[in-house]
Amino acid sequence: MSSRAMVSSSFSHLGTSHSLLRKTPSPYGLAAPETCLGCQLGNTEFFCKLSESSKKALDLIKHVSSYPERSIIFMEGEEARGVYILCQGRAKLLTTNGEGKTLILKIARPGEVLGLNSLLTNRPHDITVETLQPCQLAFVSRQEFMRYIREHSDACFHVAQHAGRDCHSAYESVRSIGLSSSASEKLARFLVDWSADGKITEGILRVKLALTHEEIAQLIGSSRETVSRTLSEFKRQNLLELNGSTMLLRNKAALQNMAGI
């Protein structure tokens, strides 16, 4: 854990940090819209589908702040002080065991609400969230969030939906990790899933990996070396190519087949 992350982590524990950070409009190279009313996440995200009045009410209680990469937003075991809505950047949701082994449950993208289930069920956080890039997050304290969803029934419904989605994605994780027979199957599945946000240029599917082999291993429940070796094997079989962090998927069908999709 880098000291930078630690600094940011303690930031997030200061009551005044959010208003403080709001006075620095564009830290870490992020544009800082500072409002959800003009949110550009589109209609696909829950909190963008709220009624106008609920949007405005949310706007009044949220505190947007920016974090550098590798910031710990909250940690497993910590009391849940509120929820964080991821506005910009990516963050990993992870859990660790005593021996330092880490499992990444999911890579969160903008629109994701983090720490929701701990707040709803009134428990300490069951996961750790760490930014992968500079991120912008809107914080809403426990008290204000609870009041908000009690007073805005449409928001409450969206919260329930969001929790349902989280649950679904967790089931996907268990299935992938628990029902796979080999590491290549899991890696293939990861690559196919990840390629969803790749782009096709000149007939070739290009995807930004932007994860280390170590992180991929933690995502699929394997070891760094196995990921490295299996990726090499995939290259040898001409299923893909790697140029830096860009991957060219040459034979997605074959990978899907291996993944059992």
Add this chain to the structure above:
Amino acid sequence: MSSRAMVSSSFSHLGTSHSLLRKTPSPYGLAAPETCLGCQLGNTEFFCKLSESSKKALDLIKHVSSYPERSIIFMEGEEARGVYILCQGRAKLLTTNGEGKTLILKIARPGEVLGLNSLLTNRPHDITVETLQPCQLAFVSRQEFMRYIREHSDACFHVAQHAGRDCHSAYESVRSIGLSSSASEKLARFLVDWSADGKITEGILRVKLALTHEEIAQLIGSSRETVSRTLSEFKRQNLLELNGSTMLLRNKAALQNMAGI
């Protein structure tokens, strides 16, 4: 999959099945309270914490029916026609892969709402639910459930909480399966968790196992033989004793230690 289960499964697809079954008050040896108003599940379960008016409203739209053991309540991939509130008995939540391998995500107990996240997120079921014992379930159709939670904000909040709990339990599964280093660790963890509803008589913790080795294997992501062998090993080490389906936990502390708790 037994033919009995299949019959019950198709039962659950007939629109009239629920009212039909309601006319047989005590099938499969179950008492049939037929109402949630006098529900004896206590205050620990979400749907028992509803306001009086919400309870009454739920009572009007639910249809209680009974199922024999091994009934499939719904299957992965199926359209979600509604939710099922488990009133009596136990049911397993499972997922399978193409090769017939099965993973049990959880054993549901009375009070559990089944099929919630599929309904909330408007997707096909992501899991299969099969009864382990004769069960009584209250069914609420998609349409009526959606209207219900829109009109009863306290119910909506409870639904969100319930989804949050499901999510938490799914995270527990992933952690247990993905972060364990050995089968004995996972088995020990399962036994300790399971022993939560055991009873101490004469200073000894007695737990009803009521699961086959095969099912335990599917719960911890292992094989039947490994469960059998590891249990024998635990007996040899005097950690536990088995008399039929009753387990005597002789050294819970040692098991907790193995489980990393």
Add this chain to the structure above:
DNA sequence: ACTTTCCAGTGATTGAAGTCACACACTTTT
């Protein structure tokens, strides 16, 4: 009482992947 089916126990074998170890490339820091 009979088969048939289900479940549990245990040995033998094997293969996949974790672990250890080291080399190399590339950045960033000093």
Add this chain to the structure above:
DNA sequence: AAAAGTGTGTGACTTCAATCACTGGAAAGT
């Protein structure tokens, strides 16, 4: 430029548990 840090590639070794195969017992159906 040197040093330190981080990420990747690969060989060697080892181990854990999956799989196959068979036995015997208990339960259920006939």
